[in-house]
Amino acid sequence: MTEQEFLEYVQSGGQVETDDWMPDDYRAKLIKFIEMHGNSELMGVLPEREWILRAPTLQRKLALTAKVQDEVGHAQLIYRVVEDLGKPREACLEDLVSGNSKFHNVFHYPTKTWGDVGVIAWLVDAAAIISQKALLKCSYAPYARIMKKICWEESFHILHGRDVILTMMNGTDEQRELVQEAVNRWWGPLMQFHGNPIAKEDDPMFVWRIKSQGNEEARQQFLDGYVPQIWELGLTVPDPKLEKNGEGVWEYTEPDWAELKHVVTGHGPRTAERLELRRGTRRETEWVRRAVLAEAA
Amino acid sequence: MSGVYEVFRQERKGQAFAHAGSVAAPNAAFAEAYAREQYGRRGESVALWVVPRDAVMQIEEFVDELQRNYHRVDGYPLKEKLKEARERAGTTASADS
Numbered sequence: 001m002t003e004q005e006f007l008e009y010v011q012s013g014g015q016v017e018t019d020d021w022m023p024d025d026y027r028a029k030l031i032k033f034i035e036m037h038g039n040s041e042l043m044g045v046l047p048e049r050e051w052i053l054r055a056p057t058l059q060r061k062l063a064l065t066a067k068v069q070d071e072v073g074h075a076q077l078i079y080r081v082v083e084d085l086g087k088p089r090e091a092c093l094e095d096l097v098s099g100n101s102k103f104h105n106v107f108h109y110p111t112k113t114w115g116d117v118g119v120i121a122w123l124v125d126a127a128a129i130i131s132q133k134a135l136l137k138c139s140y141a142p143y144a145r146i147m148k149k150i151c152w153e154e155s156f157h158i159l160h161g162r163d164v165i166l167t168m169m170n171g172t173d174e175q176r177e178l179v180q181e182a183v184n185r186w187w188g189p190l191m192q193f194h195g196n197p198i199a200k201e202d203d204p205m206f207v208w209r210i211k212s213q214g215n216e217e218a219r220q221q222f223l224d225g226y227v228p229q230i231w232e233l234g235l236t237v238p239d240p241k242l243e244k245n246g247e248g249v250w251e252y253t254e255p256d257w258a259e260l261k262h263v264v265t266g267h268g269p270r271t272a273e274r275l276e277l278r279r280g281t282r283r284e285t286e287w288v289r290r291a292v293l294a295e296a297a
Numbered sequence: 298m299s300g301v302y303e304v305f306r307q308e309r310k311g312q313a314f315a316h317a318g319s320v321a322a323p324n325a326a327f328a329e330a331y332a333r334e335q336y337g338r339r340g341e342s343v344a345l346w347v348v349p350r351d352a353v354m355q356i357e358e359f360v361d362e363l364q365r366n367y368h369r370v371d372g373y374p375l376k377e378k379l380k381e382a383r384e385r386a387g388t389t390a391s392a393d394s
Contacts, residue, residue: 019355070339073334073335073338076331076335077318077335080318080319080320080321081318083321084301084319089321142318142319145316145317145318146317146318149317149318149336149341152341153339156339292323292327293323295323295324295327296299296323296324297299
Protein backbone atom coordinates (compact mmCIF):
# COMPACT_ATOMS: atom_id res chain seq x y z
CA MET A 1 0.00 0.00 0.00
CA THR A 2 1.37 3.43 -0.89
CA GLU A 3 0.87 6.52 1.27
CA GLN A 4 -1.66 7.80 -1.27
CA GLU A 5 -3.62 4.54 -1.19
CA PHE A 6 -3.58 4.63 2.61
CA LEU A 7 -4.89 8.19 2.55
CA GLU A 8 -7.72 7.24 0.21
CA TYR A 9 -8.47 4.22 2.39
CA VAL A 10 -8.90 6.24 5.59
CA GLN A 11 -10.74 9.04 3.79
CA SER A 12 -13.32 6.58 2.53
CA GLY A 13 -13.99 5.42 6.10
CA GLY A 14 -11.38 2.66 6.36
CA GLN A 15 -10.00 1.81 9.79
CA VAL A 16 -6.51 0.78 10.81
CA GLU A 17 -5.34 -1.71 13.45
CA THR A 18 -2.11 -1.66 15.48
CA ASP A 19 -0.23 -4.17 13.34
CA ASP A 20 -1.32 -2.74 9.99
CA TRP A 21 1.14 -0.81 7.89
CA MET A 22 0.76 2.95 8.27
CA PRO A 23 2.72 5.96 6.98
CA ASP A 24 5.24 7.43 9.45
CA ASP A 25 3.47 10.78 9.35
CA TYR A 26 0.14 9.15 10.28
CA ARG A 27 1.76 7.34 13.20
CA ALA A 28 3.46 10.54 14.39
CA LYS A 29 0.20 12.53 14.19
CA LEU A 30 -1.69 9.79 16.01
CA ILE A 31 0.84 9.71 18.83
CA LYS A 32 0.80 13.49 19.20
CA PHE A 33 -3.00 13.71 19.20
CA ILE A 34 -3.72 10.73 21.44
CA GLU A 35 -0.91 11.57 23.87
CA MET A 36 -2.32 15.08 24.27
CA HIS A 37 -5.71 13.54 25.01
CA GLY A 38 -4.15 11.27 27.65
CA ASN A 39 -2.31 14.22 29.19
CA SER A 40 -5.56 16.17 29.32
CA GLU A 41 -7.39 13.38 31.14
CA LEU A 42 -4.60 13.18 33.67
CA MET A 43 -4.21 16.93 34.18
CA GLY A 44 -7.98 17.44 33.96
CA VAL A 45 -8.53 15.80 37.32
CA LEU A 46 -6.42 18.37 39.16
CA PRO A 47 -8.84 21.33 39.04
CA GLU A 48 -11.55 19.08 40.48
CA ARG A 49 -9.27 17.26 42.90
CA GLU A 50 -8.72 20.59 44.64
CA TRP A 51 -12.39 20.52 45.62
CA ILE A 52 -12.76 16.96 46.90
CA LEU A 53 -11.98 18.03 50.46
CA ARG A 54 -14.19 21.12 50.17
CA ALA A 55 -17.23 19.55 48.46
CA PRO A 56 -20.45 20.75 50.15
CA THR A 57 -21.92 17.31 50.90
CA LEU A 58 -20.74 13.73 51.29
CA GLN A 59 -22.67 12.80 48.13
CA ARG A 60 -20.83 15.45 46.12
CA LYS A 61 -17.52 14.35 47.59
CA LEU A 62 -18.17 10.77 46.48
CA ALA A 63 -19.31 11.80 43.01
CA LEU A 64 -16.28 14.03 42.52
CA THR A 65 -13.96 11.26 43.68
CA ALA A 66 -15.60 8.82 41.26
CA LYS A 67 -15.19 11.29 38.44
CA VAL A 68 -11.52 11.80 39.20
CA GLN A 69 -11.11 8.04 39.26
CA ASP A 70 -12.82 7.78 35.85
CA GLU A 71 -10.60 10.41 34.25
CA VAL A 72 -7.42 8.82 35.53
CA GLY A 73 -8.75 5.52 34.18
CA HIS A 74 -9.24 7.19 30.79
CA ALA A 75 -5.65 8.39 30.87
CA GLN A 76 -4.53 4.80 31.46
CA LEU A 77 -6.57 3.48 28.53
CA ILE A 78 -5.32 6.24 26.27
CA TYR A 79 -1.63 5.96 27.18
CA ARG A 80 -1.92 2.20 26.48
CA VAL A 81 -3.00 3.03 22.92
CA VAL A 82 -0.05 5.43 22.56
CA GLU A 83 2.27 2.75 23.90
CA ASP A 84 1.17 0.32 21.18
CA LEU A 85 1.96 3.00 18.61
CA GLY A 86 5.53 3.10 19.86
CA LYS A 87 5.82 5.67 22.66
CA PRO A 88 6.07 4.14 26.16
CA ARG A 89 3.88 5.51 28.93
CA GLU A 90 6.88 6.49 31.00
CA ALA A 91 8.11 8.65 28.13
CA CYS A 92 4.66 10.29 27.85
CA LEU A 93 4.63 11.09 31.57
CA GLU A 94 8.20 12.36 31.47
CA ASP A 95 7.37 14.67 28.54
CA LEU A 96 4.26 15.85 30.35
CA VAL A 97 5.95 16.81 33.61
CA SER A 98 8.91 18.38 31.86
CA GLY A 99 6.59 20.55 29.77
CA ASN A 100 7.53 18.98 26.40
CA SER A 101 3.99 17.95 25.56
CA LYS A 102 0.67 19.73 25.80
CA PHE A 103 -2.70 19.34 27.48
CA HIS A 104 -6.02 21.09 26.91
CA ASN A 105 -6.27 24.81 27.66
CA VAL A 106 -9.14 24.47 30.15
CA PHE A 107 -7.01 22.52 32.62
CA HIS A 108 -4.52 25.34 33.06
CA TYR A 109 -7.00 27.57 34.93
CA PRO A 110 -7.83 27.82 38.64
CA THR A 111 -11.05 26.52 40.21
CA LYS A 112 -11.99 29.48 42.36
CA THR A 113 -15.33 28.44 43.78
CA TRP A 114 -17.75 25.50 43.87
CA GLY A 115 -19.46 27.28 40.97
CA ASP A 116 -16.36 26.61 38.86
CA VAL A 117 -16.56 22.92 39.75
CA GLY A 118 -20.15 22.84 38.45
CA VAL A 119 -19.31 24.73 35.29
CA ILE A 120 -16.31 22.48 34.59
CA ALA A 121 -18.35 19.32 35.12
CA TRP A 122 -21.18 20.65 32.98
CA LEU A 123 -19.79 22.83 30.20
CA VAL A 124 -16.13 21.82 29.97
CA ASP A 125 -17.18 18.18 29.91
CA ALA A 126 -19.87 18.99 27.35
CA ALA A 127 -17.30 20.61 25.07
CA ALA A 128 -14.99 17.65 25.57
CA ILE A 129 -17.65 15.06 24.87
CA ILE A 130 -18.40 16.71 21.53
CA SER A 131 -14.77 16.18 20.50
CA GLN A 132 -14.73 12.70 21.94
CA LYS A 133 -17.93 11.54 20.24
CA ALA A 134 -16.39 12.58 16.92
CA LEU A 135 -13.47 10.27 17.77
CA LEU A 136 -15.76 7.23 17.81
CA LYS A 137 -15.22 7.28 14.03
CA CYS A 138 -11.44 7.72 14.25
CA SER A 139 -9.53 5.95 11.49
CA TYR A 140 -7.33 4.31 14.14
CA ALA A 141 -9.62 1.57 15.41
CA PRO A 142 -8.04 0.79 18.82
CA TYR A 143 -8.51 4.45 19.79
CA ALA A 144 -12.09 4.49 18.49
CA ARG A 145 -12.88 1.38 20.56
CA ILE A 146 -11.70 2.76 23.90
CA MET A 147 -13.55 5.99 23.11
CA LYS A 148 -16.79 4.02 23.40
CA LYS A 149 -16.13 3.34 27.05
CA ILE A 150 -14.87 6.85 27.68
CA CYS A 151 -17.97 8.52 26.17
CA TRP A 152 -20.18 6.21 28.20
CA GLU A 153 -18.55 7.39 31.44
CA GLU A 154 -18.53 11.04 30.37
CA SER A 155 -22.30 11.02 30.12
CA PHE A 156 -22.48 10.46 33.88
CA HIS A 157 -20.07 13.36 34.35
CA ILE A 158 -22.27 15.79 32.43
CA LEU A 159 -25.35 14.79 34.41
CA HIS A 160 -23.42 15.24 37.63
CA GLY A 161 -22.37 18.71 36.43
CA ARG A 162 -25.90 19.71 35.50
CA ASP A 163 -27.14 18.47 38.84
CA VAL A 164 -24.58 20.63 40.67
CA ILE A 165 -25.59 23.67 38.60
CA LEU A 166 -29.35 23.12 38.94
CA THR A 167 -29.02 22.69 42.71
CA MET A 168 -27.17 25.98 42.96
CA MET A 169 -29.58 27.77 40.62
CA ASN A 170 -32.49 26.62 42.79
CA GLY A 171 -30.65 27.82 45.89
CA THR A 172 -29.85 31.31 47.17
CA ASP A 173 -28.96 34.50 45.29
CA GLU A 174 -25.41 34.04 46.46
CA GLN A 175 -25.27 30.56 44.92
CA ARG A 176 -26.70 31.83 41.63
CA GLU A 177 -24.07 34.54 41.63
CA LEU A 178 -21.31 31.95 42.07
CA VAL A 179 -22.57 30.11 38.98
CA GLN A 180 -22.83 33.27 36.88
CA GLU A 181 -19.33 34.36 37.89
CA ALA A 182 -18.00 30.94 36.98
CA VAL A 183 -19.72 31.02 33.56
CA ASN A 184 -18.14 34.44 32.99
CA ARG A 185 -14.70 33.13 33.93
CA TRP A 186 -14.95 30.00 31.79
CA TRP A 187 -16.60 31.37 28.67
CA GLY A 188 -13.35 32.56 27.06
CA PRO A 189 -11.48 29.26 27.56
CA LEU A 190 -14.61 27.34 26.46
CA MET A 191 -14.80 29.25 23.19
CA GLN A 192 -11.10 28.58 22.59
CA PHE A 193 -11.42 24.91 23.51
CA HIS A 194 -12.17 23.47 20.04
CA GLY A 195 -9.29 25.37 18.45
CA ASN A 196 -8.98 27.97 15.74
CA PRO A 197 -11.44 27.80 12.83
CA ILE A 198 -8.95 26.23 10.41
CA ALA A 199 -10.76 24.70 7.40
CA LYS A 200 -10.98 21.00 8.09
CA GLU A 201 -9.41 20.16 4.73
CA ASP A 202 -6.28 21.97 5.96
CA ASP A 203 -6.27 20.25 9.34
CA PRO A 204 -3.88 17.27 9.16
CA MET A 205 -5.83 15.55 11.95
CA PHE A 206 -8.92 15.64 9.74
CA VAL A 207 -7.02 14.78 6.55
CA TRP A 208 -5.87 11.53 8.19
CA ARG A 209 -9.38 11.10 9.63
CA ILE A 210 -8.04 11.01 13.17
CA LYS A 211 -10.74 13.61 13.84
CA SER A 212 -13.99 13.29 11.94
CA GLN A 213 -15.05 16.93 12.17
CA GLY A 214 -13.57 20.39 11.91
CA ASN A 215 -12.90 22.72 14.83
CA GLU A 216 -15.63 25.21 13.97
CA GLU A 217 -18.14 22.42 13.40
CA ALA A 218 -17.46 21.21 16.96
CA ARG A 219 -17.79 24.72 18.41
CA GLN A 220 -21.10 25.28 16.59
CA GLN A 221 -22.38 22.00 17.95
CA PHE A 222 -21.37 23.06 21.46
CA LEU A 223 -23.10 26.44 21.13
CA ASP A 224 -26.19 24.84 19.65
CA GLY A 225 -26.49 22.32 22.42
CA TYR A 226 -25.53 24.41 25.44
CA VAL A 227 -26.27 28.11 24.96
CA PRO A 228 -30.03 27.42 25.17
CA GLN A 229 -29.40 25.37 28.33
CA ILE A 230 -27.46 28.27 29.85
CA TRP A 231 -30.12 30.81 28.92
CA GLU A 232 -33.06 28.78 30.16
CA LEU A 233 -31.64 28.89 33.69
CA GLY A 234 -31.60 32.68 33.64
CA LEU A 235 -27.83 32.78 33.25
CA THR A 236 -26.15 35.06 30.74
CA VAL A 237 -23.22 34.51 28.43
CA PRO A 238 -20.55 37.23 28.60
CA ASP A 239 -20.50 37.92 24.87
CA PRO A 240 -22.77 40.69 23.53
CA LYS A 241 -22.23 39.46 19.97
CA LEU A 242 -23.44 35.94 20.64
CA GLU A 243 -26.51 35.08 18.58
CA LYS A 244 -27.76 32.55 16.11
CA ASN A 245 -28.13 34.15 12.69
CA GLY A 246 -30.81 33.54 10.07
CA GLU A 247 -28.85 30.65 8.57
CA GLY A 248 -28.72 28.86 11.91
CA VAL A 249 -25.04 29.66 12.46
CA TRP A 250 -23.82 31.00 15.79
CA GLU A 251 -22.00 34.30 15.61
CA TYR A 252 -19.71 35.36 18.42
CA THR A 253 -16.82 37.59 19.37
CA GLU A 254 -13.57 36.22 18.00
CA PRO A 255 -12.03 34.06 20.75
CA ASP A 256 -8.63 35.14 22.06
CA TRP A 257 -6.34 32.84 20.05
CA ALA A 258 -3.22 34.48 21.48
CA GLU A 259 -4.39 33.53 24.98
CA LEU A 260 -5.01 29.94 23.82
CA LYS A 261 -1.52 29.64 22.42
CA HIS A 262 0.06 31.25 25.46
CA VAL A 263 -1.81 28.95 27.83
CA VAL A 264 -1.25 25.61 26.06
CA THR A 265 2.43 26.29 25.60
CA GLY A 266 2.78 26.16 29.36
CA HIS A 267 1.98 29.68 30.54
CA GLY A 268 -1.51 29.27 32.01
CA PRO A 269 -2.29 30.67 35.48
CA ARG A 270 -2.01 27.21 37.08
CA THR A 271 0.30 25.35 34.65
CA ALA A 272 3.47 25.45 36.71
CA GLU A 273 1.75 24.62 39.99
CA ARG A 274 -0.12 21.61 38.56
CA LEU A 275 2.89 20.20 36.74
CA GLU A 276 4.85 20.53 39.98
CA LEU A 277 2.13 18.54 41.76
CA ARG A 278 2.45 15.81 39.09
CA ARG A 279 6.23 15.77 39.48
CA GLY A 280 5.75 15.41 43.23
CA THR A 281 3.34 12.49 42.95
CA ARG A 282 5.63 10.80 40.44
CA ARG A 283 8.45 11.02 42.96
CA GLU A 284 6.27 9.79 45.80
CA THR A 285 4.94 6.79 43.87
CA GLU A 286 8.19 5.73 42.28
CA TRP A 287 8.61 2.91 44.80
CA VAL A 288 5.25 1.49 43.68
CA ARG A 289 6.36 1.39 40.05
CA ARG A 290 9.63 -0.20 41.09
CA ALA A 291 7.82 -2.87 43.11
CA VAL A 292 5.46 -3.66 40.23
CA LEU A 293 8.27 -3.83 37.71
CA ALA A 294 10.28 -6.07 40.05
CA GLU A 295 7.31 -8.43 39.84
CA ALA A 296 7.78 -8.50 36.08
CA ALA A 297 11.47 -9.28 36.24
CA MET B 298 3.69 -13.42 32.27
CA SER B 299 4.85 -9.84 31.80
CA GLY B 300 3.52 -7.92 28.82
CA VAL B 301 0.36 -6.81 27.12
CA TYR B 302 -2.96 -8.52 27.71
CA GLU B 303 -5.89 -8.00 25.35
CA VAL B 304 -9.24 -7.43 27.04
CA PHE B 305 -12.53 -8.63 25.58
CA ARG B 306 -15.74 -7.68 27.32
CA GLN B 307 -19.25 -9.01 27.34
CA GLU B 308 -21.89 -6.39 27.98
CA ARG B 309 -24.82 -8.69 28.70
CA LYS B 310 -25.20 -12.41 29.15
CA GLY B 311 -25.55 -14.18 25.81
CA GLN B 312 -23.82 -11.46 23.82
CA ALA B 313 -20.57 -11.93 21.95
CA PHE B 314 -17.35 -10.87 23.66
CA ALA B 315 -15.99 -7.84 21.86
CA HIS B 316 -12.47 -6.49 21.93
CA ALA B 317 -12.35 -3.50 24.28
CA GLY B 318 -8.68 -2.60 24.66
CA SER B 319 -5.57 -3.83 26.41
CA VAL B 320 -3.66 -3.56 29.67
CA ALA B 321 0.09 -3.80 30.27
CA ALA B 322 0.89 -5.85 33.34
CA PRO B 323 3.86 -7.57 34.98
CA ASN B 324 1.90 -10.79 35.51
CA ALA B 325 -1.55 -12.37 35.23
CA ALA B 326 -2.65 -11.25 38.70
CA PHE B 327 -1.92 -7.61 37.89
CA ALA B 328 -3.57 -8.03 34.48
CA GLU B 329 -6.72 -9.23 36.24
CA ALA B 330 -6.67 -6.32 38.68
CA TYR B 331 -6.12 -3.75 35.90
CA ALA B 332 -8.77 -5.28 33.64
CA ARG B 333 -11.32 -5.32 36.48
CA GLU B 334 -10.52 -1.72 37.30
CA GLN B 335 -10.48 -0.37 33.75
CA TYR B 336 -13.22 -2.39 32.08
CA GLY B 337 -15.57 -3.51 34.82
CA ARG B 338 -15.72 -1.10 37.71
CA ARG B 339 -18.93 0.69 36.68
CA GLY B 340 -20.89 -2.48 35.92
CA GLU B 341 -20.42 -2.04 32.18
CA SER B 342 -19.41 -5.68 31.68
CA VAL B 343 -20.80 -8.99 32.94
CA ALA B 344 -17.62 -10.87 31.99
CA LEU B 345 -14.13 -10.22 30.64
CA TRP B 346 -11.66 -12.37 28.72
CA VAL B 347 -8.11 -11.33 29.49
CA VAL B 348 -5.65 -12.93 27.09
CA PRO B 349 -1.88 -12.52 26.73
CA ARG B 350 -1.39 -10.76 23.40
CA ASP B 351 1.10 -13.44 22.32
CA ALA B 352 -1.60 -16.08 22.76
CA VAL B 353 -3.87 -14.47 20.19
CA MET B 354 -3.43 -16.11 16.81
CA GLN B 355 -4.35 -13.66 14.10
CA ILE B 356 -5.34 -14.94 10.67
CA GLU B 357 -5.92 -12.44 7.93
CA GLU B 358 -5.64 -13.38 4.27
CA PHE B 359 -8.48 -15.53 3.03
CA VAL B 360 -7.53 -16.63 -0.45
CA ASP B 361 -10.18 -18.16 -2.67
CA GLU B 362 -8.05 -19.64 -5.44
CA LEU B 363 -10.82 -21.77 -6.84
CA GLN B 364 -13.46 -19.02 -6.88
CA ARG B 365 -15.70 -21.28 -4.88
CA ASN B 366 -18.78 -19.16 -5.14
CA TYR B 367 -21.06 -22.20 -5.29
CA HIS B 368 -21.18 -22.17 -1.48
CA ARG B 369 -22.13 -18.50 -1.21
CA VAL B 370 -25.18 -16.51 -2.17
CA ASP B 371 -23.18 -14.50 -4.73
CA GLY B 372 -22.79 -17.76 -6.69
CA TYR B 373 -26.46 -17.66 -7.64
CA PRO B 374 -27.37 -14.61 -9.73
CA LEU B 375 -30.88 -15.56 -10.75
CA LYS B 376 -32.11 -12.35 -12.33
CA GLU B 377 -31.26 -13.16 -15.97
CA LYS B 378 -32.43 -16.74 -15.71
CA LEU B 379 -35.69 -15.70 -14.07
CA LYS B 380 -36.29 -13.12 -16.79
CA GLU B 381 -35.77 -15.75 -19.48
CA ALA B 382 -38.03 -18.24 -17.68
CA ARG B 383 -40.78 -15.67 -17.33
CA GLU B 384 -40.54 -14.76 -20.99
CA ARG B 385 -40.74 -18.43 -21.88
CA ALA B 386 -43.84 -18.83 -19.72
CA GLY B 387 -45.36 -15.59 -20.99
CA THR B 388 -45.71 -14.15 -17.45
CA THR B 389 -43.32 -11.17 -17.85
CA ALA B 390 -46.01 -8.48 -17.63
CA SER B 391 -47.49 -9.66 -14.36
CA ALA B 392 -44.14 -10.20 -12.64
CA ASP B 393 -42.57 -7.18 -10.97
CA SER B 394 -38.86 -7.86 -11.08
